[in-house]
Amino acid sequence: MTDTQQGGAGMDFDLSQFYQIFFEEAAENLDQMEQMLLGLDFGAVNDEELNGIFRCAHSIKGGSATFGFSDVAELTHHMESLLDRLRRHELQLIPEMVDVLLESADASRSLLARHQAGGQGEAPSTRELVLHISELAAGGGGAAPAAPAPAPVPAPAPVPAPAPAAPEAAASAALPAGQRALEIHIGPLEQPAVADAIKELFRDIPGLGSIADLPDERPGMRRFAVTTSSSDEDLLDLFVFHVAKEQVAIVPAASSAAPVAPGQADAPDQASHAAGHEAGHEEAGPVALQGSYGFFPGAPGAPANAQAAAAAAAAAAVPGAPAPAAQQPAARRPAAEGRAGGAAASSMESTTIRVAVSKVDQLINLVGELVITQAMLAQNSRGLDSNLHQQLLAGLADLDRNTRDLQESVMSIRMIPMSTVFSRFPRMLRDLAGKLGKKVDFVTQGEATELDKSLVEKITDPLTHLVRNSCDHGIEMPAERLAAGKRESGTLTLAASHQGGSIVIEVRDDGKGLSREKILRKARERGMDAPDTLSDGEVWNLILAPGFSTAEVVTDVSGRGVGMDVVKKNIAALNGSIEIDSAEGYGMRVSVRLPLTLAIMDGMSLGVGDEVYILPLSSVVESFQIDPQQVNTVAQGSQLVKVREEYMPVVSLERIFQVPRPQSATSNNIMVVVEADGSRVAVLVDELLGQHQVVVKNLETNYRKVPNVSGATILGDGTVALILDTAALVRRARH
Amino acid sequence: MNTGMNAAQDTAGRADASAGAREYLTFRLGQEEYGIDILKVQEIRGYETPTRISGAPSFIKGVTNLRGTIVPIVDLRLRLGCAQAEYNSFTVVIVLNLRERVVGIVVDSVSDVLELLPAQMRPAPDVDSSIDPQCIRGLGAVGERMLILLDIERLMAGLDMGLVAESA
Numbered sequence: 001m002t003d004t005q006q007g008g009a010g011m012d013f014d015l016s017q018f019y020q021i022f023f024e025e026a027a028e029n030l031d032q033m034e035q036m037l038l039g040l041d042f043g044a045v046n047d048e049e050l051n052g053i054f055r056c057a058h059s060i061k062g063g064s065a066t067f068g069f070s071d072v073a074e075l076t077h078h079m080e081s082l083l084d085r086l087r088r089h090e091l092q093l094i095p096e097m098v099d100v101l102l103e104s105a106d107a108s109r110s111l112l113a114r115h116q117a118g119g120q121g122e123a124p125s126t127r128e129l130v131l132h133i134s135e136l137a138a139g140g141g142g143a144a145p146a147a148p149a150p151a152p153v154p155a156p157a158p159v160p161a162p163a164p165a166a167p168e169a170a171a172s173a174a175l176p177a178g179q180r181a182l183e184i185h186i187g188p189l190e191q192p193a194v195a196d197a198i199k200e201l202f203r204d205i206p207g208l209g210s211i212a213d214l215p216d217e218r219p220g221m222r223r224f225a226v227t228t229s230s231s232d233e234d235l236l237d238l239f240v241f242h243v244a245k246e247q248v249a250i251v252p253a254a255s256s257a258a259p260v261a262p263g264q265a266d267a268p269d270q271a272s273h274a275a276g277h278e279a280g281h282e283e284a285g286p287v288a289l290q291g292s293y294g295f296f297p298g299a300p301g302a303p304a305n306a307q308a309a310a311a312a313a314a315a316a317a318v319p320g321a322p323a324p325a326a327q328q329p330a331a332r333r334p335a336a337e338g339r340a341g342g343a344a345a346s347s348m349e350s351t352t353i354r355v356a357v358s359k360v361d362q363l364i365n366l367v368g369e370l371v372i373t374q375a376m377l378a379q380n381s382r383g384l385d386s387n388l389h390q391q392l393l394a395g396l397a398d399l400d401r402n403t404r405d406l407q408e409s410v411m412s413i414r415m416i417p418m419s420t421v422f423s424r425f426p427r428m429l430r431d432l433a434g435k436l437g438k439k440v441d442f443v444t445q446g447e448a449t450e451l452d453k454s455l456v457e458k459i460t461d462p463l464t465h466l467v468r469n470s471c472d473h474g475i476e477m478p479a480e481r482l483a484a485g486k487r488e489s490g491t492l493t494l495a496a497s498h499q500g501g502s503i504v505i506e507v508r509d510d511g512k513g514l515s516r517e518k519i520l521r522k523a524r525e526r527g528m529d530a531p532d533t534l535s536d537g538e539v540w541n542l543i544l545a546p547g548f549s550t551a552e553v554v555t556d557v558s559g560r561g562v563g564m565d566v567v568k569k570n571i572a573a574l575n576g577s578i579e580i581d582s583a584e585g586y587g588m589r590v591s592v593r594l595p596l597t598l599a600i601m602d603g604m605s606l607g608v609g610d611e612v613y614i615l616p617l618s619s620v621v622e623s624f625q626i627d628p629q630q631v632n633t634v635a636q637g638s639q640l641v642k643v644r645e646e647y648m649p650v651v652s653l654e655r656i657f658q659v660p661r662p663q664s665a666t667s668n669n670i671m672v673v674v675e676a677d678g679s680r681v682a683v684l685v686d687e688l689l690g691q692h693q694v695v696v697k698n699l700e701t702n703y704r705k706v707p708n709v710s711g712a713t714i715l716g717d718g719t720v721a722l723i724l725d726t727a728a729l730v731r732r733a734r735h
Numbered sequence: 736m737n738t739g740m741n742a743a744q745d746t747a748g749r750a751d752a753s754a755g756a757r758e759y760l761t762f763r764l765g766q767e768e769y770g771i772d773i774l775k776v777q778e779i780r781g782y783e784t785p786t787r788i789s790g791a792p793s794f795i796k797g798v799t800n801l802r803g804t805i806v807p808i809v810d811l812r813l814r815l816g817c818a819q820a821e822y823n824s825f826t827v828v829i830v831l832n833l834r835e836r837v838v839g840i841v842v843d844s845v846s847d848v849l850e851l852l853p854a855q856m857r858p859a860p861d862v863d864s865s866i867d868p869q870c871i872r873g874l875g876a877v878g879e880r881m882l883i884l885l886d887i888e889r890l891m892a893g894l895d896m897g898l899v900a901e902s903a
Binding site for chain 1: 785786787788789790791797798799800802803804805806807836837838897898899
């Protein structure tokens, strides 16, 4: 199957150029489907949601069939069958179905990943999944799953499949071969104009057929006479964008001798039955009539069903093969495209474009240069006489404003909403809660808050850790919660918000919270300095210390110890900070504060000799002037400074960076206390020059790594200043 | 008409002879004249005091801002042991675009751009010099002038230049 489809597609047209787009779209569809599946409420299933999920599965199926990925097409086809029965209310939604659909989505994802990688390696087997879906799909009632929707592969002309039931086609002898006359009833409609859209469909899609109005007395109902070669199902698929399937009834035109339909020819076994036995036709007659009134929209209607039946029989003959594509009319392609887009997706496509990240980075770089040039101009023009150069200065002021606006807009291109991160958690929590036997409600807030793409990727792991910790150690077992007088299911909240120049992401739970006593006890056991006088906040911060991250601590201290030091480190690497708040018995909150982007950082500029260095503001604790008496020297000349009863190592930038200094210059006497990895050191500098936002540049692009330096930036005067690596400075002082 | 003819002949002649010909940017370091492949040259700028980087070899003057890109500046005169290396308003920086990085080199002056035919090139003599002999492509003879043709990419990629980390 795969071979023939691929061969057929490749002969006149190279489809591989569209692979990437398909993979991206399929991934989006899978994500969307997963989200919607998780959002389903078993009590009151929303038709709109089911339709949405169905559309996703359908788009993936259509695409993968077009590109010849038959394994994906098959799996999604089965998912679609189950979903179709669900949305037609033939089956009751049960959690097992959601499970199997989620699993199938995962399987589709890995199958697609394999195709994307060039089809290397063994394809994971989907047989059990398919079996499981089929069972579930068959489980609801007597009726069999819907007819396999034919794969949307364009074929030159409607080719009637040779089948035992073929004579049926002769019934519409008055029409050209393959054409049939139908009456289509639509309604009741609130807006009759919707029906006109269907007329437009016939006008827009070449080869679909002709349509004419028929009078209809009933209010809100429309009647059309249609001549077409498309199957009923294709027509319904086309109409579904304008009217619900339930509102469409397709009946053979009164004038033509209505042939007997083989009823529910859709089920493969029944199809072969219908195709093979005369008795099948007779029995199926009344059912077909019903079906044509919309009770079974998936059932093929009158004359064309000879083809459909034959097709279904053929499908049955090849177990597990995707629907045959042979009898698809050319009109099928636009229909498939229309559906692949889906109502929501198509409107999304028209308002966004995909751009390579490198192009955006380039744009951001260019704007960065512009900002620096602008700053230079502003600096140089400061001394000008405002009377003599009025126009020039006004122009410069405009340039200033425009530059800032431009910078903001360009930066915003790279911003993506937090929902892309949040969306992965419902699934993870569902699995995790199921495994732990807990009940967890997941709430997200501020999903629209935007964050730089590079940061989004890097924050996902630490957040995953925090969410998992909350679920694992914070939220109690249902029985425990009930005993404590709480609701049976815990609530885990993930919230993002803007606060000034940074973004704050909170992970909150209403679990058991942290125990002050236990943490203090544990800290002392580990030989940490933990007097009872510590404030709550200081106690909570203890769990961020490296010593706390062992498994046994988890159980003793209600968790939170697992790798929290790693989380803290990762967040610090993003120039962010972490804060813990907790009340025993009521839950806890971890707030992560991040800069809006990695490319721009708040920095403090320091003067040492004639040189300028930048310290990330996020690591600065305080700064103060010292007396030489406050500095003590230890063996080998290491210096310590006493800050409020605490001795801190002194890091002299002048010495580390061998800053040349004229003999006459006064010695430096300003200390900046910086914190990194939980330790503090005092950095000795000459002067504090100011705080400003700096554009972070990589030194290693053209040069190599420089010790104690994390990058460089360009100052307002166009010169380069090095950004200090606080973690390295602290490490250096400790060893 | 005459000039038209000449021009036509010129181009024809160049097309014939230019098989294997390459253009070199020539510059002076002290008394010596060097040539580097013109295709490696991005631009030529005046010298601005770069930001010093501690721990770097003395011939790496530091890093400078080239329209938003941080570019290391190597003083080729110090690297090749010239007697003096003065910085004044005439000091020239040649910005090179090597395979993956942009590097600026400081030279005394830039002379011109010359086209050298294979016939004008001599193999490099085996002399003791401060640079790896593999970094010298050969000698170019242009009239009375002798050019030292550098494989600048190789020279800059050398570990002793300190432009790349040793582990890399």
